[in-house]
Amino acid sequence: MSNYKYLLYDYFLSVGASETTAEYLNMLALLLVLLIAVFIADFVIRKLIRVSFTQLAIKTKTNFDDLLIANKVPRNIAHIVPLLIAIEFIPTVFFHFPSFEDIVEKGLKVFAIVLTLWIVRSLLNTLKDYLKTLPNLKDKPIDSYIQVFMIFAWVAGFMSAIAIVYKIDFIDFLTGLGAASAVILLIFKDTILGFVASIQVSINDMVRIGDWITFEKYGADGDVIEITLATVKVQNFDKTITTIPTYALISDSFKNWRGMTSSDGRRIKRALFLKQSSVKYLTDTDIQELKKIQLIASYLETRQSDIESYNVSNNADKALLLNGRNLTNLGVFRKYIDAYLNQHSAINKDMMIMVRQLAPTTQGVPLEIYAFSSDKRWANYEYIMADIFDHLIAALPYFDLEIFELPSNATINIQNPS
Structure with a gap:
């Protein structure tokens, strides 16, 4: 040309x-x-x-x-x-x-x-x-490292462009830029915090893509779908997206459910609140009736024999049930729950199974079930837990126990007819 x-x-x-x-x-x-x-x-x-x-x-x-x-x-x-x-x-x-x-x-x-x-x-x-x-x-925060590199690349490119436009020697331009470092640090404060947090999150393996986390401060409860330099995106179970600053993961407390998902079971920890007035000693007639329940029949036979031997050897006056040792409907029901959980096909028998009585409250006596379901999938887990408590609530009348409930309007109207 x-x-x-x-x-x-x-x-x-x-x-x-x-x-x-x-x-x-x-x-x-x-x-x-x-x-x-x-x-x-x-x-x-x-x-x-x-x-x-x-x-x-x-x-x-x-x-x-x-x-x-x-x-x-x-x-x-x-x-x-x-x-x-x-x-x-x-x-x-x-x-x-x-x-x-x-x-x-x-x-x-x-x-x-x-x-x-x-x-x-x-x-x-x-x-x-x-x-x-x-x-x-x-599941690694690769986005964060890419973003860090690109930030440095864009800064270097921006400075090079200024040096070209104003015909400034690049080394001299960098030297002059040092005087404005405080302003630059202020402008890129969140980026720097995010960069440091991203490194700590990665090194300490605090969060991975796919982890289920609960972060109450930010209303997050769902799966991590993206980890970047500045933010962590969580898709909640209602399909909404919550964006959390990356540095919040190291400055605030949150719950990561990865330990549960990678374990052999998902914990069931729920209590039945029983009416205290329904707890009683069992008579021989009550025990004979409860022996019809197959899961605890052998237990009652052995336990009744041990208690009778103890009472005889200690001359307990059984004209009054309070004297000596006795079975209670609550204790037998607790043993029934333990036996029921140990034969339940959806409960992991290699993990802890415990039925414990907590301190009485104004809402009754809490009887807590502590076990682990083999299936950790949310829908199946909820089904297993509901199935267990459906059965236990329906079993209560066989032990002459009652669930504590606050009185309803209907109950009040029946007790106080106008």
């Missing part, structure tokens, strides 16, 4: 244009030719690179090259050659206008920096997507 810069200029003079007009027309004509050449070069190279990458992706077994195409790496790389062509011929186009040439060259160099950042970002996104497909890395 440089061979024609004077030819076009001379041609415009020969047709009667003034020198100034010839210069402008020459510049516009050369600029138009350059734009057309750049556009054609960009189109052709982009097509060639895209076809080459597509053919390569078809032949290879790895999905890395597919991810390169998905993240537009070939398209961004294709822009390099047209940009170099433009930078090379800009002096030819604006040889009559040095001031324009300087502005356009600066603009192209700034665009070269932006293009480089685009390519780097595309490559990093490809690497991120590829690493997430690896089983050992899919």
Whole structure:
């Protein structure tokens, strides 16, 4: 194109244009030719690179090259050659206008920096997507590290662009930038906190993608779907999304249910509140009736024999049930629950099974079931727990026990008819 810069200029003079007009027309004509050449070069190279990458992706077994195409790496790389062509011929186009040439060259160099950042970002996104497909890395906060690198890259690119525009030596520019470090730290405070928190979260393995966490302060209760430099996204069980600052994971308290999901069972910890007035000693007639319950028949036989032997040896006056040792309906019911849980197919027998009586309250005597279901899936877990307590609540009348309930309006109206 440089061979024609004077030819076009001379041609415009020969047709009667003034020198100034010839210069402008020459510049516009050369600029138009350059734009057309750049556009054609960009189109052709982009097509060639895209076809080459597509053919390569078809032949290879790895999905890395597919991810390169998905993240537009070939398209961004294709822009390099047209940009170099433009930078090379800009002096030819604006040889009559040095001031324009300087502005356009600066603009192209700034665009070269932006293009480089685009390519780097595309490559990093490809690497991120590829690493997430690896089983050992899919639950790691890779996004955070990519973001940290890109922040430094954008800062370096921004400083380079300023240095180019104002023709400042890059080393001198960095030196002057040190004086403004306090302001920069203030601007990027959250980013720095997030970066530090992200490293601590990763090193201490506090949270992984896929973990179920409960963070009451932020109203989060669900699965972690994304960990980035600044935020952690949690998809709650109602399908809403809660965004939590990453540094909150190390500054506040939250619950991670990973230990439960990776264990052999999910804990059942719930109590029945029994009416205290329904607790009583069992008579021989009561015991004989309860022996019809298969799960505790042998227990009652053995226990009754031991108690009778003890009372006889200690001359207990059984004319009054209080004397000596006795079975209670609450104690027998507690033993029944223990036997029922130990034969329940959905309860993990290798983990703790306990039925305990808690301190009496104004709402009755709490009888707590502490066990672990083998199935940890939420819906199945709730079904197992409901099935157990359905059975126990229905079994209470066989032991002459009652659930404590606050009186309802209907009960009050019956007791106090108008």
